[in-house]
Amino acid sequence: xxxxxxxxxxxxxxxxxxxxxxxxxxxxxxxxxxxxxxxxxxxxxxxxxxxxxxxxxxxxxxxxxxxxxxxxxxxxxxxxxxxxxxxxxxxxxxxxxxxxxxxxxxxxxxxxxxxxxxxxxxxxxxxxxxxxxxxxxxxxxxxxxxxxxxxxxxxxxxxxxxxxxxxxxxxxxxxxxxxxxxxxxxxxxxxxxxxxxxxxxxxxxxxxxxxxxxxxxxxxxxxxxxxxxxxxxxxxxxxxxxxxxxxxxxxxxxxxxxxxxxxxxxxxxxxxxxxxxxxxxxxxxxxxxxxxxxxxxxxxxxxxxxxxxxxxxxxxxxxxxxxxxxxxxxxxxxxxxxxxxxxxxxxxxxxxxxxxxxxxxxxxxxxxxxxxxxxxxxxxxxxxxxxxxxxxxxxxxxxxxxxxxxxxxxxxxxxxxxxxxxxxxxxxxxxxxxxxxxxxxxxxxxxxxxxxxxxxxxxxxxxxxxxxxxxxxxxx
Amino acid sequence: xxxxxxxxxxxxxxxxxxxxxxxxxxxxxxxxxxxxxxxxxxxxxxxxxxxxxxxxxxxxxxxxxxxxxxxxxxxxxxxxxxxxxxxxxxxxxxxxxxxxxxxxxxxxxxxxxxxxxxxxxxxxxxxxxxxxxxxxxxxxxxxxxxxxxxxxxxxxxxxxxxxxxxxxxxxxxxxxxxxxxxxxxxxxxxxxxxxxxxxxxxxxxxxxxxxxxxxxxxxxxxxxxxxxxxxxxxxxxxxxxxxxxxxxxxxxxxxxxxxxxxxxxxxxxxxxxxxxxxxxxxxxxxxxxxxxxxxxxxxxxxxxxxxxxxxxxxxxxxxxxxxxxxxxxxxxxxxxxxxxxxxxxxxxxxxxxxxxxxxxxxxxxxxxxxxxxxxxxxxxxxxxxxxxxxxxxxxxxxxxxxx
Numbered sequence: 001x002x003x004x005x006x007x008x009x010x011x012x013x014x015x016x017x018x019x020x021x022x023x024x025x026x027x028x029x030x031x032x033x034x035x036x037x038x039x040x041x042x043x044x045x046x047x048x049x050x051x052x053x054x055x056x057x058x059x060x061x062x063x064x065x066x067x068x069x070x071x072x073x074x075x076x077x078x079x080x081x082x083x084x085x086x087x088x089x090x091x092x093x094x095x096x097x098x099x100x101x102x103x104x105x106x107x108x109x110x111x112x113x114x115x116x117x118x119x120x121x122x123x124x125x126x127x128x129x130x131x132x133x134x135x136x137x138x139x140x141x142x143x144x145x146x147x148x149x150x151x152x153x154x155x156x157x158x159x160x161x162x163x164x165x166x167x168x169x170x171x172x173x174x175x176x177x178x179x180x181x182x183x184x185x186x187x188x189x190x191x192x193x194x195x196x197x198x199x200x201x202x203x204x205x206x207x208x209x210x211x212x213x214x215x216x217x218x219x220x221x222x223x224x225x226x227x228x229x230x231x232x233x234x235x236x237x238x239x240x241x242x243x244x245x246x247x248x249x250x251x252x253x254x255x256x257x258x259x260x261x262x263x264x265x266x267x268x269x270x271x272x273x274x275x276x277x278x279x280x281x282x283x284x285x286x287x288x289x290x291x292x293x294x295x296x297x298x299x300x301x302x303x304x305x306x307x308x309x310x311x312x313x314x315x316x317x318x319x320x321x322x323x324x325x326x327x328x329x330x331x332x333x334x335x336x337x338x339x340x341x342x343x344x345x346x347x348x349x350x351x352x353x354x355x356x357x358x359x360x361x362x363x364x365x366x367x368x369x370x371x372x373x374x375x376x377x378x379x380x381x382x383x384x385x386x387x388x389x390x391x392x393x394x395x396x397x398x399x400x401x402x403x404x405x406x407x408x409x410x411x412x413x414x415x416x417x418x419x420x421x422x423x424x425x426x427x428x429x430x431x432x433x434x435x436x437x438x439x440x441x442x443x444x445x446x447x448x449x450x451x452x453x454x455x456x457x458x459x460x461x462x463x464x465x466x467x468x469x470x471x472x473x474x475x476x
Numbered sequence: 477x478x479x480x481x482x483x484x485x486x487x488x489x490x491x492x493x494x495x496x497x498x499x500x501x502x503x504x505x506x507x508x509x510x511x512x513x514x515x516x517x518x519x520x521x522x523x524x525x526x527x528x529x530x531x532x533x534x535x536x537x538x539x540x541x542x543x544x545x546x547x548x549x550x551x552x553x554x555x556x557x558x559x560x561x562x563x564x565x566x567x568x569x570x571x572x573x574x575x576x577x578x579x580x581x582x583x584x585x586x587x588x589x590x591x592x593x594x595x596x597x598x599x600x601x602x603x604x605x606x607x608x609x610x611x612x613x614x615x616x617x618x619x620x621x622x623x624x625x626x627x628x629x630x631x632x633x634x635x636x637x638x639x640x641x642x643x644x645x646x647x648x649x650x651x652x653x654x655x656x657x658x659x660x661x662x663x664x665x666x667x668x669x670x671x672x673x674x675x676x677x678x679x680x681x682x683x684x685x686x687x688x689x690x691x692x693x694x695x696x697x698x699x700x701x702x703x704x705x706x707x708x709x710x711x712x713x714x715x716x717x718x719x720x721x722x723x724x725x726x727x728x729x730x731x732x733x734x735x736x737x738x739x740x741x742x743x744x745x746x747x748x749x750x751x752x753x754x755x756x757x758x759x760x761x762x763x764x765x766x767x768x769x770x771x772x773x774x775x776x777x778x779x780x781x782x783x784x785x786x787x788x789x790x791x792x793x794x795x796x797x798x799x800x801x802x803x804x805x806x807x808x809x810x811x812x813x814x815x816x817x818x819x820x821x822x823x824x825x826x827x828x829x830x831x832x833x834x835x836x837x838x839x840x841x842x843x844x845x846x847x848x849x850x851x852x853x854x855x856x857x858x859x860x861x862x863x864x865x866x867x868x869x870x871x872x873x874x875x876x877x878x879x
Contacts, residue, residue, distance in 0.1 A: 070524070073809065359813075370525055375798065390813030393780060399808035402525050405823045408795035412823035414806065420813040 033082060035059060038189050045157050045192070050168060058178035058188025065182040068308065073366060073398055075306035075335040080252060080280050082186070146205060152198035153209055156225050159196030166198060170227055175258035176286050184284040187223050187256045194224035194255070199234040199265075209238045222253035222279075230265040232290075240271040252280045253304070259287035261295050263317065268296040270455055272463050275303035277333060283309045291317025291346070298454045300463050301328040301336050302470060310368060312341030315349035315377075322351040327451040327463075330363025330395070331470055339369035339401075340384075344377040344410075353384040356448055360391035360471070366398040371412065373405045381411035388418040389447055391440075441468055485596070487511065489544040493599050497564050502576055506585055510595040513586045520588040520687075520713060522742065523773055523805050530771045530803050531713055531742040533590070536685055541625055541657040547599045548622035550649070559612035559640060560605040564629070567603035574605060578633055582663040582719075583691045590687045590713075594627050594659040601629035606638040606670075615642045616864075621680065622649035625657040632664040632672055632692075639671035643865050648681035648708070656684035658709070664692035666700050668722065675703035675865040678712065679872060682739065688714040696722030696751075703860050704760075705869045706733040706741050707876065715744040720754035720782075730859040731760035732869060734876050735768030735800070745789075746775040749782035749812075758789040758819075761856040763849055763873075764800035774806040774819060782812045789819035794826065794852050796845075846877045 038059050042052040067077060146153065152163060159167050172178055178188035197209055230236055253275060261267045267287065275281050281304040287295040297311045313322040324340040342351040357365035367386045388397040399416040421443055429439035445452075445464055452460035490511050494504040522531040555561035560570065567575060585595035602617050619628060634640050648656060658680055666672045672692060680686055686709040692700035702716045718727035729745040747756040762770050776787040793802040806819040826848050834844035853873055860866040 072807070375801075378798075388808075388810070390810065390815070393783075393812050393814070395811075395813060397808070397810045399806075399819070401805060401807075401821075402523070403802075403804045403821065403823065404525065404528075404530075405793075405795070405802040405804075408798050408800060408825045410795075410823060410825070413820070414804075414822070415818070415820040416806075416808055417818040418808055418810045419816055 033059065033062070033186075033189065041190060041192065045160070047160055048164060051160055051171075054172065055189050058172070058185050061178045062182060062185035062189055065179075065185055067182055071368075072400065073337075075308060075337050077280065077282075077306065080282075149203050150200040151203060151205060152196065154196050156194035156196050156227065157192065159227070163196065163198065166229065167196070167227065170229060170258065170260060171225075172256070172258070175260065175288050176256050176284050180284055183254045183282040184256060187225070187254045187284065191223045191225045191256060195226045195228075195238070195240075197226075197228040197236065197238055199230045199236045201231040201262075202233045203231075204235040205237070206235075209236060222255070224255050226255070226257040228257075228259045228267060228269070230259075230261050230267045232262040233264050234262065235266040237268040237270065240269075252282070255283045255285075257283065257285035257311075259295065261287055261289040261293035261320075263290045264292040265290070266294045266296075268298065269311075270298040272300040272455075272466070273303060274466055277303060277305050279304045281307040281309060285309070285311040287311075287313045287322070289313055289315050289317065289320040289322060292319040293317065294321040294323075296323045296325075296454075297340065298325045298451065299327070299338075300451065300466075301326070301338050302466050303334075304336070305333065306335040307338055309338045310341050310370070312343070312370075313351070314343045314345060315351065316345055318346045319348045320346060321349070324351075324353040324355070325451050325454050326353075326355045327448050328355075328357040328365045329467060329470055330357070330359050330365045332361040332363060334363040335366075336364065337366045337368055339367045341370040342372070342382060344371075344373040344380040344382065347376065347378045347380065349377060349380045351382045353382075353386075354450060355384075355386040356451060357386075357388045357397060358391070358444060358447070358467075359388065359395035359397045362392075362394035364396040364398070366400060367416070368400045370402045370404070371414075373407050373410050373412065375406040377407050378409040380407065382413070384414040386416035387447070388416070389444070390418065390420050437471070441471055444471065485511065485514070485542070485544060485593075490596050492545060493597060496599065497568065499564075499568060500572060500576070503568070503579065506580060507596045510585045510592040513592050514589060514596070517586060517589040517592050520590055520715075522713075523771060523803070531711075531740065533713060536657075536711075538593075538657075541655060541685065542593070542597070543624055544597045546623050547626055549600050549626055550618075550620040550622060551600065551602075552616065552618040553602060554614065554616040556612035556614050556640075558607065558610040559615060560603070561615050561617070562603050562605070564601050564603065567605070567631075571603065571605055574633060575603060575631065578631060578663065578665055580663075582665060582693050583661055583689055587689070590659065591661060591689055594629065594661050594687070598627040598629035598659075598661070600626055601631075604630070604632045604640060604642060606632075606634040606640045608635040608638055608667075610638045612638075612640040615640060617642065617644045619644065619646050620649050621647070621656060621658055621684070622652060624652065624654070626659070628658070628660040630660070630662040632662070632674065634664075634666050634670040634672050636667040637669045638667065641673040641862060642675065643862055644674070644676045645868070646676065646678045646680055648684055652681070654683060656681065658684055658686045660688040660690075662688070662690040664690070664700055666692060666694045666698035666725075668695045669697040670695070671699045673701040673703070673861065675705070675860070675862050677705040677865055677868055677872075678708055678714075680708040682708060682710050682737065684709045686712040686714070688712070689717075690715070691717040691719075692727070693719050693721050694725035694727060697724050698722055699726045701728040701861070702730070703862065703865060704729065704731040704743065704745075705865070705872075706731075706743065707869075707872045709739070711740045711742075713742045715746065717744075717746040717748075718756070719748045719750060720756065721750050723751045724753040725751060726755040728757045728859070729759070730856055731762070732853055732856045733760075733762040733770060734873055735762070735770060736765040736876060736879075737768065738766070739768045740771075741769070742771040744773040744775070746773075747777065747787065749776070749778045749785045749787060751781065752783045753785075754782060755786045756788070758791075759856055759859055760791045761793075761853055762802075763794045763796065763852065764802055765796040767797070767799040769801045770803065772802075772804040772806070772821075775809065776807070776817055776819065777809040778812050778815050778817065780811045783814045785812060785815040785817065787815065787817040791819075791821040792852075793823045794849065795823060796826065796849070849877055850874065
């Protein structure tokens, strides 16, 4: 274990990227993902037997399931060679904290964070083991306040040990079973880290719960699992700070998010992801919403080479509500295929989807959504609004909504527009003294305002900065 | 191989049809290779979401549906001055070269299993040839299917600055019982500055299965407008498509359907913008009652070279019954940023407030509902430029509401 760590320490940034291709890993004797790999992960985490069994079952499903294929216009996943990628899980776990020092981060990432104005403390929090503790201390402080109310917020690996019954009942059983898709199955087999959030009945956590530990060793990993359980009448806003680019040698991120929204509970899940542009971002995120509950998804997808991400909500109880606000931006070489899925399975359920996308420099954005209104979900309503902005002729912007309506007493509306950035608007702003770039940035900022206003101010600022950087072409 | 090929789908049968029509060798060869390709070809694409195909074409039983040599139809062709509206035998005789030039150039004969089947077996159909500069306003084709299966193939060629309006009605004869299969392929070529309007009113028996592909190529300043009215058949799978190949070409696709009982209507409206300054407008409205089901796919594809594109799409479905289902997927595929594109889709029921308003004015609820349904179709009917087609469609809607 330590020799691997030493090996990493010795190599410079570039070599670390190369490392990926060298197939030098703790599992170098094994090709692909094997039962042994899974057993070692589970053993390393000292997991109970049932979790190991779940992992092994997921592995079996993963091996049997086909790649997502036959989707019109789906991103090209042919490069995603599981045999190549999966053996690298082990070094990720072994080395406990990827980059040990801030200085080990690739220069472009450092630059990005400097430009983002991420506070020094946060930089440290992202830079390795020490910082990892630091971030845990932050959580600990928060926990003290919440603990009195019975709120639980901890690392997912820890939750398996300390909140076993809750995890056992909810973990990849009802919400995102491994059988959902090939990458959910992969996730189920090799998941590691992530957040566990439990809000007891009648409890309101009135400040956002933030998770920044993505780059930490315990919470590391491109296979992190987030499990949020909000009991009856509770309320929580969970924010995932994925603005930390997963620059590392791994090029597959396959996270899982499961949210249980109890009766009359309210959960908001916000995330701004900015994976490095060699990352395939293939997540499965789903919420189950009981009667009168409200689920809100707010997401910004900026980075990655290819993203396939369709946060979905099952409106299970009468009067449940689901709102999606998404923004996607694709630059050179990026294929951001994202959208939302809503299943209206009960009467009086409501959903809204608001999607904005920006494509530039040959990037591709696609809204791919599904609205399903089941027979019996009477008096349900849904409205989908997609707007796409395109900067140039090398870019592509697609909209592929699917609507399955099996109930007549409903109100379904879908609307989408695509347009170029308005020459007149740019001209107007220029005539007021702004240069071309500033004018365009201002137009984009206005375009995405409905999203940013849903985010806490620091995230909104960050999102805006990310977009500014992206538009300057200064993000690696 | 995707589907069981019927024993009678043989080279002999194809040769027999070809010889009946007195065809040239090249057409026979085209048919025979389509027949051969059946072994390899898949069913037409249908929309799929996880775990579900929206239209199950594999359920069609060709074994019992298709009998290649038993074809019977009544066909009325009303031509207009200066335009040739001909049966295949006549057309091959008079315009052999023209047909050889264009046949299969718009609709790939081997696009999928059902299209290849149509190419191999078509025995009915019409060629409409509109020479340069000719305006032909009132071409009418009425097809009545009097056999168990019928394969209809229509080729429309409008030369430079020609214009033609074609109205096609498809019905079933009264003397046929049981399941029937109707397959129609329409290829339309609009030359420079030419205008083709092709309206179809499909009212086949509700024991029939209906597969149709209509596709046009529009040259510079050319225009192709489609009107697609679907009332009949048990299952319809119909694709209406235009490729805007010339600068400033245009296309409008107007659709209306009304499904009841266990009817299933799968309609696609697709436009490819492949040149500069092209315009497309797709408008579809449908009503579903009882256990009827609709599947709608709309595609607006803007190519890299399609500068200054305008593309619009609207689809609205009205559901009158809880047992009905409306599925829709309006797709935008945009590869050129100099584009103004939008689409919208809605599904809903008869507006409760409107109902209340009308009943409070003394209108019987049943009548009020009928009026509102008829009113729902008005925006689409208004787009139908052919008076006769609009009136007939209106009449069929009226009758269906009062069945």
